[in-house]
Each structure stands twice: as structure tokens, then as C-alpha cells.
Amino acid sequence: MKHRKGIDLLRANNVGYTVGEGSRRSEPMSAYDTLDRLPEWYVIVGWCPRCRRFGQIARRDIRRVLGIRALLSRIAECLRCTRCKQRGSNSASLRKLPR
Template structure:
């Protein structure tokens, strides 16, 4: 829906390609979460600490493969979730 001055009133959907997107190219308003399918434990991941450990040029797909649940210790099927912070 557009305003009479051609301003978008509804924000558009923005897709993120996890095989191409890296920690360096991911916009700062995205927050990274991890979720375990076994115990449904979910936690926020500090992207600066993750970039320090694995390198800022690591793709999000590779990060998802190396996740380990802090709740139950599960290493298979863990999901990497992205959320957007509200922007003013």
C-alpha cells in the first residue's frame, strides 16, 4: 500500500540467502537465534563473538551445521533463526 507521496506504508518482505550471506554482510538489525528440535531450547547468539571465533566471512549455512544445544547437548538438526530488530 502506498501513501499519496509514494511512501511505502507496509514494509516489504526481505529474504536472506543463508548460503551466500556471511556475518560481515548481514545487516546489523538482524539478530541471530538458535533452536534445538529435540528440547525446543532457544537462545540468542552474539554475532560479534561468533565472528571472532569462526571468522566474519563464514556463511550462515556453515554456522548452522556446527550448532550444539546447551540444554540437552544435541548436535543434529539444530536451526539457525534470524529476527529483525525494530527500526525507527
């Protein structure tokens, strides 16, 4: 499809990269392997199944405790709920920030 001023409106399939649809879609933690490879528009959200509390985890806290090369799969096992103090069965997921 061509724009009236000659601009091509169709994008080539091999240009750029694809980001998941939706501004707040959760991604599995296996989508990225380490904290330094995680794009800045993703946040890490922790969730406690016991008291159903969830909250955003600051990257600087993860870097301080686990280091910059921290595996994202290890984050969930290191979480502790601040409300009920439960450890172990908490989960973590990635969420994309809105534009």
C-alpha cells in the same frame, strides 16, 4: 498524492531497498551469504528440536569461532544446545529486531 504543502507522499518504486514486513519475521539463512553482509538489525537465533530451546546467538561469538567472513549456512551445523548438549540437528534463522 500530494500533501497540502506540496510534499509528494508517494514513493518512487526504484528508490531505496525493501525490508521484509513485520518487526519479528524470520528470514531464511540464504537471504544473506556471509556474516559481514548481514545488516545490524538482524539477529541470529538458534533452535534445538530435541528440547525446544531457542536463544539469540551473539555475533562476536560467531566471529571468534568462524571468522568475520563466516558463511551463514555453516552456523547451524556448528551449534550445540546448552541444555541437552545435542549437536547436529539444531537450526538457525534470522530475525529482524523491533524498531
